[in-house]
Amino acid sequence: MPSIISVANLSKTYASGFQALNNVSLDIRRGEIFALLGPNGAGKTTLISVICGIVNPSAGSVTVDGHDIARDYRAARSLIGLVPQELTTDAFESVWNTVSFSRGLFGKPSNPAHIEKVLKELSLWDKKDNKIMTLSGGMKRRVLIAKALSHEPRVLFLDEPTAGVDVELRQAMWQVVRELRDSGVTVILTTHYIDEAEEMADRIGVINKGEIILVEEKAALMHKLGRKQLALHLHKRLEVVPAELAPHRLELTHDGTELIYTYDTQGERTGITTLLKDLSAAGIAFKDLQTKQSSLEDIFVSLVKR
Amino acid sequence: MNLHAIRAIYIFEMSRTWRTLLQSVVSPVISTSLYFVVFGAAIGSRIPEIEGVSYGSFIVPGLVMLSLLTQSIANASFGIYFPKFTGTIYELLSAPISYFEIVLGYVGAAATKSIILGLIILATAGLFVPLHIAHPFLMLTFLVLTSVTFSLLGFIIGIWADGFEKLQVVPLLIVTPLTFLGGSFYSINMLPPFWQTVTLFNPVVYLVSGFRWAFYEVADVSLGVSVGMTLLFLTACMAAIWYIFKTGYRLKN
Numbered sequence: 001m002p003s004i005i006s007v008a009n010l011s012k013t014y015a016s017g018f019q020a021l022n023n024v025s026l027d028i029r030r031g032e033i034f035a036l037l038g039p040n041g042a043g044k045t046t047l048i049s050v051i052c053g054i055v056n057p058s059a060g061s062v063t064v065d066g067h068d069i070a071r072d073y074r075a076a077r078s079l080i081g082l083v084p085q086e087l088t089t090d091a092f093e094s095v096w097n098t099v100s101f102s103r104g105l106f107g108k109p110s111n112p113a114h115i116e117k118v119l120k121e122l123s124l125w126d127k128k129d130n131k132i133m134t135l136s137g138g139m140k141r142r143v144l145i146a147k148a149l150s151h152e153p154r155v156l157f158l159d160e161p162t163a164g165v166d167v168e169l170r171q172a173m174w175q176v177v178r179e180l181r182d183s184g185v186t187v188i189l190t191t192h193y194i195d196e197a198e199e200m201a202d203r204i205g206v207i208n209k210g211e212i213i214l215v216e217e218k219a220a221l222m223h224k225l226g227r228k229q230l231a232l233h234l235h236k237r238l239e240v241v242p243a244e245l246a247p248h249r250l251e252l253t254h255d256g257t258e259l260i261y262t263y264d265t266q267g268e269r270t271g272i273t274t275l276l277k278d279l280s281a282a283g284i285a286f287k288d289l290q291t292k293q294s295s296l297e298d299i300f301v302s303l304v305k306r
Numbered sequence: 307m308n309l310h311a312i313r314a315i316y317i318f319e320m321s322r323t324w325r326t327l328l329q330s331v332v333s334p335v336i337s338t339s340l341y342f343v344v345f346g347a348a349i350g351s352r353i354p355e356i357e358g359v360s361y362g363s364f365i366v367p368g369l370v371m372l373s374l375l376t377q378s379i380a381n382a383s384f385g386i387y388f389p390k391f392t393g394t395i396y397e398l399l400s401a402p403i404s405y406f407e408i409v410l411g412y413v414g415a416a417a418t419k420s421i422i423l424g425l426i427i428l429a430t431a432g433l434f435v436p437l438h439i440a441h442p443f444l445m446l447t448f449l450v451l452t453s454v455t456f457s458l459l460g461f462i463i464g465i466w467a468d469g470f471e472k473l474q475v476v477p478l479l480i481v482t483p484l485t486f487l488g489g490s491f492y493s494i495n496m497l498p499p500f501w502q503t504v505t506l507f508n509p510v511v512y513l514v515s516g517f518r519w520a521f522y523e524v525a526d527v528s529l530g531v532s533v534g535m536t537l538l539f540l541t542a543c544m545a546a547i548w549y550i551f552k553t554g555y556r557l558k559n
Contacts (some may be wrong), residue, residue: 052396052400073402075402077401078402082400084393084396088392088394088396089394097321102397103310104311104317105397105401105403106401107310107311107401107402109310
């Protein structure tokens with residue numbers, strides 16, 4: 001799949017001397033949902049800010065659909081919509097006016113039908129004449145999304161889109177993002193909520209201390225780095241794991257009713273067959289079993305702690 | 307050129323004026339009316355004519371200029387500072403719009419407000435003192451030039467300021483004193499020679515003098531020097547704004 005955004009050797013050092021990005025190279029594929037994960041201060045927002053033109057890079061280059069963000073900034077920026085992390089709104093303006101303003105700012109002629117469509121999709125239509133200051137936090141977040149969508153962008157950046165948003169609204173936002181992707185919009189989201197990335201992303205990038213430490217297909221990442229666990233629910237509780245089962249490195253739960261076997265999904269042999277034979281030989285019977293895969297959160301934590 | 311963006315900024319800024327009509331228009335008009343009541347009618351009636359012009363009429367250009375300078379700076383500085391303060395500046399910086407277009411939108415709106423206000427104050431003055439405008443076109447030219455120049459200065463202040471106090475420092479501590487000492491209420495020829503020389507370092511002198519000449523053909527410095535100094539100040543402001551956007555000063559770093 002061709003790239004819609006290409007970041008090459010991008011670095012940013014702020015006037016304070018803090019290096020937020022260090023030689024970052026990254027390609028975002030057209031039409032995908034890309035989740036950028038990283039702890040606080042990892043450089044996620046700076047990376048987005050540079051791509052969108054809000055922050056000047058110290059070195060490196062960025063192109064959006066082939067347009068250099070510095071030399072051909074008009075073409076590059078007109079393709080991008082940005083939903084910032086903070087709830088930054090024009091408190092005294094009405095929803096309709098602020099969304100219409102955004103469309104004009106991005107060089108698009110007035111199109112009330114499109115604004116109406118966006119507001120309806122985001123359940124803001126009945127609030128169109130309300131001042132933004134009267135809206136709840138979740139609604140303000142939706143206004144920011146409406147502003148970003150007002151000029152029909154081909155690339156949408158969502159910087160922590162569901163921070164402070166209740167579960168119901170979060171689900172609704174995920175649905176909007178999926179529909180955008182289905183319509184061909186490329187979505188790049190940063191998030192602290194691993195489940196959000198796990199639920200929505202096609203690919204995952206992990207950034208830490210200003211460096212991209214991994215970019216991978218979500219499924220492949222979970223397959224490659226994910227560990228699986230086999231939980232065996234025992235018929236009779238055990239006090240300790242029998243010595244003859246020591247090679248399997250089993251964990252016994254504190255109540256002694258469950259044995260946990262951890263194995264690598266990438267290994268040629270998982271060792272499950274041998275384990276089951278050894279359990280039978282040791283006279284240990286189980287009444288049920290289940291497997292569990294590591295979550296993206298487990299993978300993320302293990303990556304940034306390396 | 308991104309005309310839609312310029313229009314969007316301009317309309318957005320102008321709509322703020324209508325939302326804050328009391329603060330934007332009514333308040334300066336009342337302040338100026340008070341000046342006319344005190345200096346024009348009460349005290350002015352006891353002051354002799356200056357170069358053949360009654361004192362009440364003489365101070366009209368100065369008072370209009372005082373409002374023009376303070377309002378141009380206030381409008382433009384607040385216009386660009388408020389998005390910085392609230393964080394909505396991100397949208398401006400990420401939009402496909404050139405620096406020139408941003409300035410055109412904000413400064414255009416700020417200057418428009420000042421010009422409207424200047425004309426309202428002029429009309430208000432006409433209620434208190436007899437008005438005579440010898441060169442209306444030149445008067446309008448000075449009105450526009452001054453509004454644009456000081457709106458540019460206000461824009462610079464709005465970008466430089468990192469707090470509401472700084473936003474007020476330049477208008478209150480520099481521009482207002484310079485306007486009061488720049489011949490708004492007197493001819494600098496009334497000052498001792500030393501202070502006349504010192505006053506010539508005050509750029510507002512040239513604005514007030516040129517503006518007053520357009521009314522009464524009475525000036526402290528020649529018209530050419532007034533126009534030249536105004537254009538010089540305009541150029542200096544444009545150069546400062548060019549530097550700000552070129553370097554991203556207080557915007558992109």
